[in-house]
Every structure is written in structure tokens, then in C-alpha cells.
Amino acid sequence: MKISTNWLKDFVTLAPPFARIAERLTLAGLEVKKCEALTQPADTLFEIEITSNRPDWLSHWGVAREIAAVENISLKNPVVDPDTGRTPPPGWKIHIKDAAGCPYYTGVLIEGITENKTPDFIVNRLLACGIRSINLVVDITNYVLLEVGQPLHAFDADLIQGKEILVRKPKQGEKFTVINGAQIELKADDLVIADSERAVALAGVMGGKDSEINERTRNVFLESAFFNPGRIRKTSRAHQLSSESSYRFERRVDPEAVDVGRSRAVSLIQKYGKPRHISAVIKAGEKPQLEVKTIHLRSEDVTQVLGVEVKPSQIALILTRLGLQVKQHGSEAPAVSNRERGGSWTVGIPSYRPDLTRAIDLVEEIARIYGFENIPETLPARPPFSVSENPRLSLERKVRYFLSGAGLSETVTFSLVSEDGLDPKQDLQQAVQIVNPLQHGLHWMRPTLVTSLLNVIKKNVNAGADSIQIFEIANIYGAPPASKHPVEERTCAIALYGKKAAQTWLDAARAVTFYDLKGYVEAILASAGCQELCVAKIEKSYFAGQSAEAIRLWQTPLAFLGEVSGDLLKKWDLKEPVYYAEISLENLVQHACRTPTFKEWPRYPAIERDLSLVVKEAVKSGDLMREIQGMGQGLIREVALFDLFRGKRVPEGCKNLAFRVVYQSPERTLVSEDVQQLHEKIAQTLVQKYQASFQS
């Protein structure tokens, strides 16, 4: 909201520089975002930002009230003539049919307005605050809104049918044409101002086309009322209509300002519009009262919360400056300077401060005016206590350091995804949906990160990258039928694309493979201390058939990985394969061994023997390794696959696997002959069991 300092001067004496006042206000919680000097006419504008608990600041008078409190100076009230008319307008009636929506409604009939020129000072002040001049009556209602914060509405009295004002809920299917010409269908909970025939205003939000003030208007019915804040808010949101009026009504206007605002407007219209006749005020309902009118405050309340002792006399002074009625308890004798201690008060709350309901609210007021900058800084006493670390967070940190150290870049992508690339049955059946998505189709809480990382790969490919190795640690979400609340699982997703490493003057470039990915996954699982892992083929909608696997520890799934399907590559327009893995950090942390125990290594020398076999493609290398280990009579320390090739002299449908077997005894030095014998026996067994043959 824009506040004109010229206008403020009607209520308080302002000593320049204004920037100083702006800062004082800001440091008291009334934030002045900008302080801007105007010329012609000279003025200084404050651009203020107001928190939702302080609608009483939404006017010049309200801001002046705060300045008076902060600067400890006196405040003038708006100039109001005593209500002029003595006779009620003949035949006019107000009926409140919905007292919950409108507890208090007042109006005045002003007839025979002769002048229609808005005085310059009003035009200028409105303009400074960003409002264009329209005509005298409308300008005055806007002026009063900005001055005392009370929204008013002026109807062309001749367009009100039956001299009757009804405040009621809409009828079934009732329609209403808003001042801007749009027709809306009213909702059951809306509140309308109606004449005997139809709705003439959407109460507190916007006037109607049919009854608005125009150039020919001479007779005006001026409305000033209090509407229920919740109802106005609901209507304003339901119809997506908001106005300066609805903004104030939904935050709650000061019930006392209903009369002040109306009288102020009538005074101005009388002065500048020169009407022939002004009626007495007609009213319906009663001004709503504050729920809490007094608060009991003790000086300990202040000290305990703020950690600083504010003198009782100062507390009382601050509250008084804020316009509160302060009544001290106990002895009436004035406390003696430094010796004063303790104090308690009954504090009366003015109608414009419904936000003050508890002692703590007064403590905040005292702190504001006392000045946050005057409250000392202290550090709380800290008895020793344990600050434990969540083991999953420490696992996450290790994984993050490992992968980034290995050359992968961590990403942060949105948890909300569209169904693009995901299978409605396999992936989305148990996914969590969002009913009010913001953007085109981002209405799923992702059940996997695969599509998010494909997006990142695509974006980087478009930017010219040829080696994209990324990971993300984030939640995946699901709503399994058994659980009441959706489940979130912390996951580490890895995706590899393109070159493993760029070509250098020493090394050639090489493309990433599935086994690079598997290496990362295995290394993470191994460094978490997971051994004896089982590997099994799996299928997922987004993986190419027959090329994905899951890694389990006993029955717990720890990770899965695979090559992204050709369909998805096509969809994302990617030319090279993408390898993708997810590691469940949630599950891994359950099995992570955090305290490795030392194992002695054998002291006797090892003997290495190679074993190169040609087997059918269907034979699994893992089975062979387990078999070799199993036949080792406890003398094999390690079996490693060091070569795998096909073609050349290897027959079609077969592959050559070359293993290095390390023989080592924990108890003695092995002799070459022992090893040779055992090695040959193993070889022979494999030949028989797996129809293997030797290849030199």
C-alpha cells in the first residue's frame, strides 16, 4: 500500500527526514519497503507492506496512529461534522437477513448533489496512492477508504428498487452482473446487498453494474457496514474477485470505523458536492464487540519471554502510547525510580486491535516499541547432552562424497512429475497423486527418479555434453493399499550416459557401460558393509527386456539397475544408451555395518593360477566363481574374472571366461604341486559339469 506523507500530516506532526521515520516504522514491524519523493505536488510516498494480523495499518489514519506511538507524539482524528440529517429517508428500510454475514449495516441517503468536481487535493492524494479520479462521490469513498480504512459503497439511489436494502444470501441460481460487466453465478454462501428485486452488490467485494454511480447520478445511497471476514474471504476466493474493499473486510475492519468512515464521507460530500438534502443515518444490527476486551499483564510475563527487564513504568507508558487503556493493580502510589519492581495491569483493548488477546501479544507490542535492537543478545546455557546423528543422514553423506568423488554430479530435480515415460499400471498404480497441480501434468509424486534424470540428460545433451554421469538423493513416494499415510523412501538414483571419460593425450575415450554402473552400486553396498548379496534378473517398464537386475540382501531389496528401454530413449530423443540404478538408502541403512572388525591376512605366500574356459552363453560367471570357490578346500582366497571375450576362435553361442584363482593357506606354505593338483581337479570338474572346454 502507498502512504502519502502529506496526508499523514493531517494527523501527526512529521519531522523530516522521512527516511528516518520510515526506518523507525520498519523497525517497529510496519515495514516501509520504499521511500519515494514526488514533485508536483511535492510529497513523499511510503510503500508499506503489512502483515495479515495488522489490518488496522491499512489506512493513513492507522499508519499515523503507529507513528504517534513510535514517536510518542499526539494524534489528531479525521475531521468529521456531526451527522447532519435529522430525518430518516422516508420509506427507506434496511433488513439484515444474514446477521452472521453482516452484523452491522448503516446507510445515508444524499439527494440533489449539485457539484461533481473533485477538489485537487483529493485527486492528487488518490493519484499518489495509485487511484484514478472517477467522479466526486466515488472519489470520496476511495478517499475515506485510504484515510480511515473503512470501505464504503455508493449506490445510485434512483436505481435501487423499492427503497429497500436487503443483506442476504443469494437465491438458488441467482446471477449477478459485476461492475466490470462480467456475469457470475452466485454461490450459496455468498453475501449480497439486494433491493426489492435483485442483487445490487456482492457485499464487501464489488458493486453491481446496474446500480453504480454515473454522470447523471444526483441521489446517492451511501453504505457503510461490517461484514464477516471469513465470508468475504470465501466469496472473494470463490469468484476470484478482489478489491481494496474485500482486502480490508477479509482482514476485519474496525467496527467503530464504520461510523467514523461514513461520517467522514458525508462531511466531504456535503462540503464539495453541495447536496440539497442529507438524511439521518439508518442502521441495522449492532457493532460486533471484541471477544477479549481486557488482558491481564504482569511484568514477569515480559521479562521471562524477552530476557530483558523492562521497567514497569516503561511498560505502562508503551502500552498507553499504543492507545491501550492501562490500569495498574495494587497500590496507587507511584513506584519509586530504581527500586520499582514487579507490576501488573489490566489492559483495555481498543476495537481496532482484535489481534491482542493474550498477555504474550502485549509482550510483543512492548518489545516492538521498546525496540528489538535494545534487547541484549545472550547465548543460552548449554548443559552437556548428546546430539546424536541420524545414521541415514551419515550414510547419505558418505554416498554423496563417494559418487561425487568418482566423477558424478549431484542433481536436484522436482519431486512432482508427469506420467511421461511411466507405465500407468506398473509405475503409477500406487503412486501419490496431486489434485491441484500447478503445471501441465506435474501431478504425481514420483515413484521413481528415472524420468527426472532422463530430463537432465536430455537437457545436457542439448547443451552439447557428451559425458553425463549424474546422481540424486531424494525421496520416492508411494501409497501402498495397506498404509494409511503415503510412504516416502530415501533413494539414491544414478544415471550414466555417453562417455565414461573424455579423451586425454594419455588415454582414449570410452563409452560408459552397464558394468560401470554396477561397479558404483557394488562399491556403495560394499562400503556400507553389505556382503553375501543375491542378484536376480528383474523387469521394469522403463528397462530394456532381459537387461536389468535387482540386488538383495536376504529378503531385503537394496538396489536395482538396468539399461533404459529403447522406447524411452526414443521418447527423450537420446542416441546412446542410458544406464540407471536406484539404491534404497532406507533399506541399506538397516543393514549397513557401521563398525568393521579387523581380519588378519594370511602370512604364507599365495600362488596364482589362471583358468580360461569356453562355456555356453547361458552359463553364469557367478555360478562358475562360486563353484571354483566351493571346491577350493579352504585354500582359495580369491577368484576374479579378468577377461571375457567372444568371437575369433570361440564358437558361436559361447564365451570365453578367464579367471584368476589365488591359492593361499592360512596355515602353511603351499607347494606348487599341491596347487597344481587342486587346480586341475577344479578345471576337470568344471569341464564336466558345465560342458566347458579349454582355450589357450
Next chain:
Amino acid sequence: MGFGVTTMKDQISRLENEAKEELARADSFETIESFRVAYLGKKGKLTELFKQLGTVSAEEKKSVGAELNRLKQWLEEAVEKGKGNVPQANAFRETFDETLPGVQPPKGSIHILQQTIQEISAIFNRMGFEIVEGPEIETEFHNFTALNIPLDHPSRDAFDTFYTPQGQLLRSQTSTVQIRVMKDRKPPLRIIAPGRVYRPDTVDASHSFMFHQIEGLMVDGSVTFSDLKGVLHLFLRELFGAQTKIRFRPHFFPFTEPSVEVDIQWGKGWLEILGAGSVDPNVFQEVGYDKAVTKGFAFGLGVERIAMLCHGINDIRHFYENDLRFLRQF
């Protein structure tokens, strides 16, 4: 020809003295090498003397020759030894190119938002705050009711939320975690809770519908607003440097009273950096604490905002676009 012999022997001994002096001055591989060339090279001084051996009489040839050979051997050994003593040039001498680039290890990176979270968490960790987490899909109770945010009130405008069909919502602030922890544990508490939060804001240079927050909470029987000031000032000095100037400005949050916004001095102006306040007694009541004797403060800060300030990042969208050219800068 006696003169000739004397001359030869004299020349040899002069050469020897000269060589000794010169060698003593030779302190680098290069000077020793040029010394070797000067004496032992094809046109070297000793080589020249050898050439004169033919002019020496037959009977003296033997003794002069022996003398020359002795000097030659001595010179060769001296050169060898000298080369061993000076800074060595090795086999790379000719081929070594000190401007060739090193072979870089693969360059990975931790996302700058994550780094920022870790840095902030570490500061509070050192002050005795425990890092905790809570779910992102939340209930109305944890996100609004328990935080004293009334239904259908303008104070809720700041907290628009995404909903699931079952009526759960995506948390719009990490304050939900303080509710969960307080419902779960008894004071004293010192926690911070980093995580993702969601608000249906249209994405632009400074807004995103998903971003990161860190919520902090300290609760015990006696913590005051002045403790809040002390702890937050200490934190901001740790994060932005010892010279950091800050100011506390009254504000409004439904879940704290008094509420404050903290600004840091940035250039000529002030920049809002976090929101905080003493925990509102209504919040303590919601979680089942005795509001008469429990005191505490809470604060919340936006990770993106701090990362943008610290690193001069001008557009929030960079964080989620994950261009490797961006990621690898940090």
C-alpha cells in the same frame, strides 16, 4: 728435446691446476658438461695435449703418456662425480614439457543446495542442534492447525498448498517437523530440520513450487527472545563472516510471538535472510506441552535464497535445471 718434455709436463700440471679450479666453480649440470667438453671433448684441452704426444721423444713418451692418462682418468672421474653432486637432470631432459596438462581425475560435484544445507547444518550442529527430518507428505494438523494457522484466514494466503485426493498435503514449510518432534519427545530440544517444501507458486527467477528450507527449534524452560537473538547472530556471523551486520525487525508469523525477520546488511541496504520468533504458547498447547512453563524459539530459512546470495546466483531455476556447466562450478 728436454725442453719439450718439461714443457709437456708443465702443461699437464698447469692444465690439472686449471681444471681443478674450474671444476670447483662448476655448480650445475650445464657447467660441468661444458667443462667436460672443454677438456675431454674432440677439441678439448686434454685432447689437444694428447695430440702433442707425437712430438715427445720416444723415451719420454711413456712417462708423459702415463701422466696424460692419469689426468684423463682423474678428469673423467671428477666429471662423473661432479654430475652426481649437482641437481640432476634425468632422462626426461629433452622430452619433458612442463606445460603439458595433467590428466584430470573425473570431476564430479555435490549440488550447491546440498552443500549449503550441509554448511548450515554443521554450524548448528556445533551449537548442539540435532539434525532431524520429517515427511514431505503431511497432514493439515502438522502443517496448519498445530502451527496456529487458522483455516480460512488471510494468514494462510502465504501457505497455499498442494493436496492429495485423500486430503493430505505437501508441506509448505519445514515447521511441520518441529510439531512432529515435539509430539514425540519432551524438552529440552535443539533441532534443525532441512528439507524440501512445496507451494503452488508460478516458477520465475525468484520463485519455485518446490524449494528447500531449514527449520530450527530450541525448547526448554527458560530460553528467551534475547537467546534467540544471540544464537541467530552467532549463526549468521559463522555463515557470512565475523563482520556481518544484522538487524531484527518485528514481523508476524502465526506460530511465533513475538515474531521477527532478520536482515543482513548487503551493500548499502538490508536483505531479509530468515524468519524467527518465540514459539507461540498455542503451539506448545497443541503438542501437549505445558504452555505456562515451556519457552522456546523457532526459526526458518530458505536454502535457495542463502545459496543465491553467497554465490551470486541470479536465477533460482538454475538449481533445478541441473546443467552440468552450473553443477560443476561448485
